[in-house]
Amino acid sequence: MSVLVVADHDNQNLKPVTLNVLGAAKQLGGDIVVLVAGEGCGAVAEQAAKAEGVSKVLVADNAAYGHHLAENVAALIAEIASDYSHILAAANTTGKDILPRAAALLDVAQVSDIIRVESADTFVRPFYAGNAIATVQSSDPIKVITVRGTGFDAVAAEGGSAAVESLDIVKDAGLSEFVKEELAKSDRPELTSARVVVSGGRGMQNGENFKMLYELADKLGAAVGASRAAVDAGFVPNDMQVGQTGKIVAPELYIAVGISGAIQHLAGMSDSKVIVAINKDEDAPIFQVADYGLVADLFEAVPELISKL
Amino acid sequence: MKVLVAVKRVIDYNVKVRVKPDNSGVDLANVKMAMNPFDEIAVEEAVRLKEKGIATEIVVVSIGPKAAQEQIRTALALGADRGILIETDEEVQSLDAAKLLKGVVEKEAPQLILLGKQSIDTDNNQTGQMLAGLLGCGQGTFASRVDVEGDSVVVEREIDGGLMDIKLKLPAVITADLRLNEPRYASLPNIMKAKKKPLETLSVGDLGVELKPRLKTLKVEEPPKRQAGIKVSSVDELVEKLKNEAKVI
Ligand SMILES: Cc1cc2nc3c(=O)[nH]c(=O)nc-3n(C[C@H](O)[C@H](O)[C@H](O)COP(=O)(O)OP(=O)(O)OC[C@H]3O[C@@H](n4cnc5c(N)ncnc54)[C@H](O)[C@@H]3O)c2cc1C
Ligand SMILES: Nc1ncnc2c1ncn2[C@@H]1O[C@H](COP(=O)(O)O)[C@@H](O)[C@H]1O
Numbered sequence: 043m044s045v046l047v048v049a050d051h052d053n054q055n056l057k058p059v060t061l062n063v064l065g066a067a068k069q070l071g072g073d074i075v076v077l078v079a080g081e082g083c084g085a086v087a088e089q090a091a092k093a094e095g096v097s098k099v100l101v102a103d104n105a106a107y108g109h110h111l112a113e114n115v116a117a118l119i120a121e122i123a124s125d126y127s128h129i130l131a132a133a134n135t136t137g138k139d140i141l142p143r144a145a146a147l148l149d150v151a152q153v154s155d156i157i158r159v160e161s162a163d164t165f166v167r168p169f170y171a172g173n174a175i176a177t178v179q180s181s182d183p184i185k186v187i188t189v190r191g192t193g194f195d196a197v198a199a200e201g202g203s204a205a206v207e208s209l210d211i212v213k214d215a216g217l218s219e220f221v222k223e224e225l226a227k228s229d230r231p232e233l234t235s236a237r238v239v240v241s242g243g244r245g246m247q248n249g250e251n252f253k254m255l256y257e258l259a260d261k262l263g264a265a266v267g268a269s270r271a272a273v274d275a276g277f278v279p280n281d282m283q284v285g286q287t288g289k290i291v292a293p294e295l296y297i298a299v300g301i302s303g304a305i306q307h308l309a310g311m312s313d314s315k316v317i318v319a320i321n322k323d324e325d326a327p328i329f330q331v332a333d334y335g336l337v338a339d340l341f342e343a344v345p346e347l348i349s350k351l
Numbered sequence: 352m353k354v355l356v357a358v359k360r361v362i363d364y365n366v367k368v369r370v371k372p373d374n375s376g377v378d379l380a381n382v383k384m385a386m387n388p389f390d391e392i393a394v395e396e397a398v399r400l401k402e403k404g405i406a407t408e409i410v411v412v413s414i415g416p417k418a419a420q421e422q423i424r425t426a427l428a429l430g431a432d433r434g435i436l437i438e439t440d441e442e443v444q445s446l447d448a449a450k451l452l453k454g455v456v457e458k459e460a461p462q463l464i465l466l467g468k469q470s471i472d473t474d475n476n477q478t479g480q481m482l483a484g485l486l487g488c489g490q491g492t493f494a495s496r497v498d499v500e501g502d503s504v505v506v507e508r509e510i511d512g513g514l515m516d517i518k519l520k521l522p523a524v525i526t527a528d529l530r531l532n533e534p535r536y537a538s539l540p541n542i543m544k545a546k547k548k549p550l551e552t553l554s555v556g557d558l559g560v561e562l563k564p565r566l567k568t569l570k571v572e573e574p575p576k577r578q579a580g581i582k583v584s585s586v587d588e589l590v591e592k593l594k595n596e597a598k599v600i
Contacts, residue, residue: 111517112480112490135510139492142445142477146484151446151565154475168574169474170368174377177569217489217523221505221516234511238599262600270529280495280509280530287469287529289511295599305367312577316597318589324582333580333597336589346586351600 043072043162047096048119048131048140051078051086053108056093058235059132061196064093066189067130068197069159073097075126076204079115081108087206094197096204106214109223110136116143117213123148123184127162133188133290134234141188150182157193171286172309191234192292192313226281230256233282236265238295241284241311242277243269245300245321245340249277254344255299261351267291267311269301285310300340303328320344352499352521354397354406355461357452358390358426360419361472374570386422389467391429392527395534396497397465398430405499406463408432412455414443420550427545428537434550437558445473447562449481454558456486461522463504468493468526479526489519493528 045067050057060076067074076090079102087101100122106114119140123129129144131137133155145152157175158166164179165187233239240259242252252266259266267284268277284291286309296314301307303319303326311317312331319332320343329335336343362368363383371378386394400406411426412435413419423434437451456464464486466479483490491497491506495514498505499521508515509528537545555562583589593600 109515109517112483112492116480116484135493135508138476139480139490142480143484143490145477146446146449146481149446151444152475152477152481153566154473154477164569170362170377170472171474172574173368174370175572175574177571179567179569180565181567182565215487215489217487217520218491219518221518223510223512223516224514225512274530279513281511281513286471286474295593295597306364312574316593316599317577317580318593329582330579331577334589334592335580335582336586337582338586343586347589350586350590 043070043127044125045070045072045074045128045130046126047074047076048129048137049076049078049086049090050132050134050136051080051083053080053083054085056086056089058196059134059191061093061199062191062194063130063132063189064095064197065194066156066159068095070128070162072127075100077102077119079107079118081105091204091206092200092202094202096202099204099206100209101206102209102211104212106212109220110140111218111220112140112143113215113217114213115140116147117215118211119144120147121211121213126184128185128187130187130189133190137188141186145186148184148186150184150186151180152186152188153178153180154188155190156187157190171305172312173305190290192290226279230259231263231265233265233267234289234291236293238262238264239267239291239293240264240297240299241267241269241301242272242299243301244271244275246272246277252278258344258348261348269307298328299344301328302326303331352406352463353408353410353459353461354400354463354465355456355459356390356393356397356409356411356426356431357466358394358411358413358422359387359470360384360413360415360422361387361470364388364471370571370573374572376568376571384418386425387467387470389469389527391534392529392531393465393467394426394429394431395532396527399532400499401430410435410459410461412437412452414439414448414451416440423550424545425537427548428542429535433548436550436552437555438552439555439562441562442564443562444564444566445475445477446481446565447560448478449485450560451555451558452482453485454560463521464524466524466526468528479524483524486524489523491517491519491523491525494525495528495530497525497531
């Protein structure tokens with residue numbers, strides 16, 4: 043048995059979620075090979091080689107892979123797939139884009155967003171916005187799987203010394219081309235791996251008021267998230283959305299401010315260790331999952347909270 | 352330009368599902384069903400392309416039981432021109448759905464193929480990518496803007512770090528994200544008109560596909576229940592609890 047883990051990275055740094063995917067790979071057992079497809083991504087390969095449990099790193103360094111275009115990367119994965127029993131990637135927007143295409147090229151199913159490994163062919167995954175948890179068994183010869191990072195402990199980033207091999211396969215489908223990217227810049231911790239997350243909803247009323255949450259976040263070393271309503275209303279950018287169709291977070295502390303607690307929002311945060319809700323409506327569904335609920339006007343409670351931390 | 356839109360019949364997004372006591376699945380008896388919300392957004396985008404004079408015909412296709420005609424009729428009421436139901440009572444997994452859609456694409460030869468990014472029942476987020484792979488065409492997933500420019504299309508995509516624009520050759524597959532547009536409501540006259548629009552029914556076999564589920568659901572369980580905690584009466588009490596009881600700050 044041999045597991046291929048498709049690394050997520052920005053050509054300079056390995057994304058931390060890849061270490062969680064390696065955690066899932068470790069539970070499967072067998073050799074673990076990491077694929078780094080990118081452009082000028084040598085540093086990423088070096089980082090991957092140091093990760094715990096990795097036996098080999100394959101680097102496909104070519105302009106065709108520079109922006110993770112699915113048409114090219116999926117073709118590369120399909121080409122090398124026959125050496126592996128499992129192919130894993132993070133269930134983030136990169137993995138979700140590439141892996142199902144690779145699965146189709148291989149004529150196998152994909153198991154999306156697993157949170158547990160039961161055995162080499164059986165996996166646990168939430169569906170119906172996390173309102174049900176399925177145990178599914180795959181009969182395919184190659185199991186193609188996306189992994190929910192919060193479901194698995196990260197392996198150690200240091201300590202390994204895997205061999206790095208370059209892969210001279212260029213798949214340039216010529217179907218797609220990168221135009222531009224607008225990436226959010228922030229000095230705060232990354233949302234999906236932050237220890238504390240402060241999220242705001244429609245109750246924040248506008249983008250300006252989110253400053254209050256940034257201030258609170260900075261006191262707590264937290265990342266800032268949002269509900270769909272806050273993103274749709276244009277208060278904050280899309281990369282901050284937490285939920286069924288946004289990011290999945292499971293921090294030690296989640297503070298929901300002016301968020302009602304729709305099932306689609308809960309799907310993204312209900313695995314948090316401690317949940318705090320600040321909402322002026324005492325019947326808001328968020329209080330049904332909150333460990334500590336404060337029924338209050340957020341415009342009074344949040345400034346007071348900032349001053350008392 | 353012909354546009355094909357795939358719409359799936361799913362449980363209404365407002366319904367909180369219940370797991371069956373025998374753990375064999377979720378209880379879908381007598382629950383409200385609807386068009387997958389992302390597919391509504393895909394239909395709306397197609398209709399807007401038609402209103403702009405870019406799309407000339409909109410074909411909607413659904414795979415599922417006879418009752419999925421309702422979702423096709425809804426799409427027709429929103430402005431699609433005709434519908435195709437691939438009728439089956441069997442479970443259709445994403446790979447097979449992609450194969451069936453590929454069959455329809457080959458018959459209809461659309462330039463643009465729109466899907467939702469994710470079904471809210473399976474939460475798979477696969478079918479569009481699989482279809483694009485099978486067709487050997489480009490894919491623009493999680494789209495928040497679609498600009499057709501001659502024989503290509505620029506798609507703005509919602510990615511984890513922000514936004515990314517890519518350019519695809521047509522024909523291409525695009526999957527709709529939440530902020531692509533805000534779907535309209537069907538008007539009563541349009542609902543009446545939709546009843547007269549053509550709706551063709553095909554079988555799985557008509558498309559040369561054999562359903563082969565690869566994933567077997569062994570059991571379905573309720574997620575671990577979170578206990579509702581306590582209400583604190585003041586910010587001071589909250590800070591005290593977080594420090595001394597939960598020990599998270
Ligand atoms: C297909 C689909 C996918 C979706 N995916 C997601 C997703 O990924 N993430 C997500 O979050 N949602 C998602 N949604 C949307 C979800 O259904 C809800 O509409 C959304 O979460 C509501 O956001 P909200 O709680 O901020 O707004 P609301 O429900 O409007 O709640 C606002 C809350 O703020 C409180 N409030 C107002 N003023 C104050 C004040 N001054 N002080 C204190 N409290 C105040 C109110 O009491 C209320 O409870 C999805 C929906 C669909 C259909
Ligand atoms: N049975 C189906 N009938 C029509 N379209 C479907 C079907 N299954 C999936 N799709 C399309 O594929 C998208 C993604 O579905 P999924 O991969 O199941 O999350 C949906 O939003 C639909 O547009």
